[in-house]
Amino acid sequence: MPYPEDLIQHAIFLSELNLPHEPKQVDLRRAVSAAYYAFFHLLTTEAAQNWKHQSQRDRFARMFDHGRMKACSSMVSSRPLPVDANEIRIAKDLKLVADSFVKLQHARHTADYDNSKAWSRTQVWEVICEAQDAMAAWSNIREQEIAQDYLLELLGSR
Amino acid sequence: MLLPRGVTQPTELIKHLNAMAPFPPGVVNWRYTIDNDWSGDPAIFFWITLSDEAARRAVLSQNSRRITEFITQQLDPIGQWGLIPYFNFRSQSEQASLKEEVFG
Numbered sequence: 001m002p003y004p005e006d007l008i009q010h011a012i013f014l015s016e017l018n019l020p021h022e023p024k025q026v027d028l029r030r031a032v033s034a035a036y037y038a039f040f041h042l043l044t045t046e047a048a049q050n051w052k053h054q055s056q057r058d059r060f061a062r063m064f065d066h067g068r069m070k071a072c073s074s075m076v077s078s079r080p081l082p083v084d085a086n087e088i089r090i091a092k093d094l095k096l097v098a099d100s101f102v103k104l105q106h107a108r109h110t111a112d113y114d115n116s117k118a119w120s121r122t123q124v125w126e127v128i129c130e131a132q133d134a135m136a137a138w139s140n141i142r143e144q145e146i147a148q149d150y151l152l153e154l155l156g157s158r
Numbered sequence: 159m160l161l162p163r164g165v166t167q168p169t170e171l172i173k174h175l176n177a178m179a180p181f182p183p184g185v186v187n188w189r190y191t192i193d194n195d196w197s198g199d200p201a202i203f204f205w206i207t208l209s210d211e212a213a214r215r216a217v218l219s220q221n222s223r224r225i226t227e228f229i230t231q232q233l234d235p236i237g238q239w240g241l242i243p244y245f246n247f248r249s250q251s252e253q254a255s256l257k258e259e260v261f262g
Contacts, residue, residue, distance in 0.1 A: 021255065070197055078236045106244055109196035120252035122213045126245075129219040 004045070007038035008132060015124045028119040029111040035124075035131040036108035039101060042135055043069075046142060047151040064155060070105050072153045073098040090144050093137040098150065100134035162200045162240025164192065171239055178232045182224045184212025186250050189262045195242060202241040204229060205261045206248075213249035222247050 014031035018024055044064045048057040076098035081091050107127050110117055141147040164171050175190060187207040195201040212221045226245050229235075235243040246261075253261050 021251075067197055074199065074242060080237075102242060103244060106195050106201075113196075118256050118258055120248040120256060122208070122218065122248045122252055123246055125215055125218055126222050126247045129222070133219070133223075 004038040004042040004135065007034045007041065008128065008135070011035040011038065011124075011128050011131070015121060015128065023119075023121050023124075025119060028121065028124045031124050032111035032119065032127050033108050035128045036104040039104055039131045039134055040064075040066075040069075042138065043101070043151065043154060046138075047155065050148075050151070066105060068156045069154045070102055072150075072156070073101040076150060076153065077102060090141050090146060093141045094144075094146055094150060096137045097134050097141075097147075100130050100137075104131055104134070164202065164235070164239030164241040165200055168192070174233060174238075178229065182221070182228050184208050184221050185225060187253075187262050189260065191260060192241065195244065200241050201244055202235050202239070203244045203246065203260075205246050207253050207261050208247055208249055210249045210251050213247065213252075218247070 011031040011034035014027045014034065015023070017027045041061075044061040045057075047064070048061040051057050051060045077095055079091075079095070081088055081095070104127065111119065138147070171192075181188065185206060186209050189205045191203045191205070193201060193203060206225060208218075208221065212218075222245065225247075226243075229245075230243065233239070233243075235241045248256070248261060
């Protein structure tokens with residue numbers, strides 16, 4: 001199973017641990033983090049696939065910066081949808097991808113650094129659903145030019 | 159740095175927030191806070207309590223998406239107010255147990 005899918009399964013596993021009304025914060029927080037990293041690694045791995053030399057792809061994938069990826073995704077998410085009916089479906093999927101990236105990253109940051117916030121299972125399941133929906137949307141558009149442009153923009157290029 | 163409209167015109171924003179209705183079924187309570195997100199961008203956080211039925215895992219994704227779309231369409235947080243929207247959902251019974259103030 002590809003690593004991003006393993007991470008999603010791991011997030012689900014962690015979110016279901018313990019009794020129905022007694023989840024542990026440590027499991028819920030790690031589940032949120034795993035859901036974000038599932039999507040993060042999906043995007044960086046996809047970008048690295050475009051690098052010609054296979055032996056350098058893991059190094060290429062490590063060049064991505066969380067803050068730059070967030071700034072780029074926030075910008076893409078706020079772009080108006082195209083007028084052309086043929087382009088709307090693809091643009092909507094890309095918007096969902098970019099929007100989800102911003103939300104998942106914030107959730108992960110809160111889960112990993114803000115101990116004042118208590119997580120519930122519902123919150124975590126919603127985060128996992130967001131990651132799954134975003135991954136599905138990405139698979140619909142991954143070969144499209146605007147999706148490939150997005151990968152470049154995530155790296156910080158204009 | 160130019161401040162977003164959501165920060166410079168809070169009264170106007172509150173008026174729009176209060177005018178959002180009717181909320182999709184399943185919403186028991188909703189609140190919002192305006193703050194910066196982790197990277198310092200201005201944001202609006204929605205804290206939404208769902209009925210236990212609406213928060214069931216089988217229907218959660220569908221319900222949360224409906225509510226998210228409702229708020230996004232009614233308010234347009236980024237386009238109209240310059241605020242990144244973040245949504246947090248929990249069930250009524252979870253909130254009864256966690257009693258987190260931000261969820262009300």
